[in-house]
Amino acid sequence: MKIYDIMKPWEGEWIPERGIDLNSDIQTLRAVDLDIYGARADVTDQEGRKVGEVDIDILKYLVDISTSQVLDSILDKFQEGVIAIDARGxxxxLNHAYSKILDIPIRKIIGKNIRQAEPGAEIINVLETGIPITKQKQYIKTLDKYVSPKIYPMKENGQIIGAVSIFKDTTKEVKLKEEVVKANEIAMNFKRQIEAQQELSKLEIVGKSTEYLKTVSQALIVAKTEASVLIKGENGSGKEVIAKMIHMNSGRKDHPMITVNCAAIPENLIESEFFGYEGGAFTGAKAKGQMGKFELANGGTLFLDEIGDMPFSMQAKLLRVLQTGEIEKIGRQKNVPVNVRLIAATNQPLEDMVAEKKFRQDLYFRLNIVEINVPSLRQRREDIGLFANYYLQKYNQQYQKSVALSPEVLSFFYSYSWPGNVRELQNCVEYAVIMCTEDSFGLEYLPPHMLQPAPSKEGEGAYRGESLKKAVSTFEKAVILDAMGKFKGNRNEVMQALGLSRRTFYRKLKEYEINCDKK
Known part of the structure; x- marks a missing residue:
């Protein structure tokens, strides 16, 4: 503490014979005789001019109380760690909190140079630059701890004479916050899954697999925006279902969603289909003209299915509409403004088509602001049984039947590759319900193509001169063994995956002499 901290300013021109130097501090005055005349002492500057007065009693008290032991005692009560270095580093x-927080005995570090004791410490930068540093979170890797330091330079007469760092151990707070963030992420993920399941139920969409729920969750998130969406997936995987879900959960749900299959429109008609035309615009045109898909979707959503089949020449015109928000109708001189949200879908590798100059790169990036991938049925096998039962009920009602799925058929469904995805499964069940003349349909009622295995790489067929019943038995045994390997012999998981009842499952184990003991 400096004398001028307790000095009463004095305004006058009298120069005293005796006084205390303005730059003196309390510690320096501990060894000085303070028997100064009167109840007050004069404070002078370096040129001997009186600049103020101090109370002698206060000054004596401060000199007596200002000892290093008192200062140490005060600082050791701090929960914050304190470290101070001189001009040389x-x-x-060090106070005891420093030793406790960083788990370093004071005797091992006191008197050492900070550059050796803690290379790269922030206090070194403050010492060298004179610029204070405050951090909310600093990680100490060697101790796996977080601290929040406040580091200040110490100056005297404008010169840096050292630096002091005061820091707090924030490890618990930081890790608690990380746990809270993690818990929130888990909760949000669970919430999105619940929302996805609710949306599936509302739209009568079948599915409970993790992969598919993730796709639905992504669709619900992007639905709230106006971003263009590119949906990728195999034919029959349900890309249009996702597109409808996005539209129905968007701000445009009260406006139309117009679907265009780019692969189904002849190239010479695609421009008029998209943009429409005025009456008499060309030979054969309707007298009143025709609105194009963009006009029909105005205010709503335009879904372009199989966008990869769009002619290259048309891609440039589509890009221009997306950039300008206007269409050029055939036979009309003034452009027509349109406001549509674009969703495109494809089963083709557009990235490869861009590289091969078959699809415009600028249009690809324009369409692919958000990409959503719809998993194939092979990637969501746990949904196969759900789909099978859903369509069975639907077509039983439609054709006024009460056909049931046999365990053999359900087992076959779980092992089949489903190249046509959900659409193929739907057609398969409808075919079987129509053709079945019994209470339960077996493999013989499936579409013929499904029972024709694809030839192997060597061109070998599947027929080995055995009966169909024997071939089916061999196939079923292989499927059960494969499932046991996947689920490590867990009976319940194998039964659930194959869609078999407990009685049927154990009957087949006995029939095929399979040991299903859990490893």
Missing amino acids: RIFY
């Missing part, structure tokens, strides 16, 4: 003070 040598550590001359």
Whole structure:
């Protein structure tokens, strides 16, 4: 503490014979005779001019009480760690909190140079630059701890004479916050899954697999925006279902969603289909003209299915509409403004088509602001049984039947590759319900193509001169063994995956002499 901190300013021109130097501090005055005349002492500057007065009693008290032991006692009560270094970087003070927080005994570090004791410490930068540093979170890797330091330079007469760092151990707070963030992420993920399941139920969409729920969750998130969406997936995987879900959960749900299959429109008609035309615009045109898909979807959503089949020449015109928000109708001189949200879908590798100059790169990036991938049925096998039962009920009602699925058929469904995805499964069940003349349909009622295995790489067929019943038995045994390997012999998981009842499952184990003991 400096004398001028307790000095009463004095305004006058009298120069005293005796006084206390303005730059003196309390510690320096401990060894000075303070028997100064009167109840007050004069404070002078370096040129001997009186600049103020101090109360002698206060000054004596401060001199007596200002000892290093008192200062140490005060600082050791701090929960914050304190470290101080001199101008050369040598550590001359540490409090006990510093030792406790960083788990370093004071005797091992006091008196050492900070550059050796803690290379790269922030206090070194403050010592060298004179610029204070405050951080909310600093990680100490060697101790796996977080601290929040406040580091200040110490100056005297404008010169840096050292630096002091005061820091708090925030490890618990930081890790608690990380746990809270993690818990929130888990909760949000669970919430999105619940929302996805609710949306599936509302739209009568079948599915409970993790992969598919993730796709639905992504669709619900992007639905709230106006971003263009590119939906990728195999034919029959349900890309249009996702597109409808996005539209129905968007701000445009009260406006139309117009679907265009780019692969189904002849190239010479695609421009008029998209943009429409005025009456008499060309030979054969309707007298009143025709609105194009963009006009029909105005205010709503335009879904372009199989976008990869769009002619290259048309791609440039589509890009221009997306950039300008206007269409050029055939036979009309003034452009027509349109406001549509674009969703495109494809089963083709557009990235490869861009590289091969078959699809415009600028249009690809324009369409692919958000990409959503719809998993194939092979990637969501746990949904196969759900789909099978859903369509069975639907077509039983439609054709006024009460046909049931046999365990053999359900087992076959779980092992089949489903190249046509959900659409193929739907057609398969409808075919079987129509053709079945019994209470339960077996493999013989499936579409013929499904029972024709694809030839192997060597061109070998599947027929081995055995009966169909024997071939089916061999196939079923292989499927059960494969499932046992996947689920490590867990009976319940194998039964659930194959869609078999407990009685049927154990009957087949006995029939095929399979040991299903859990490893």
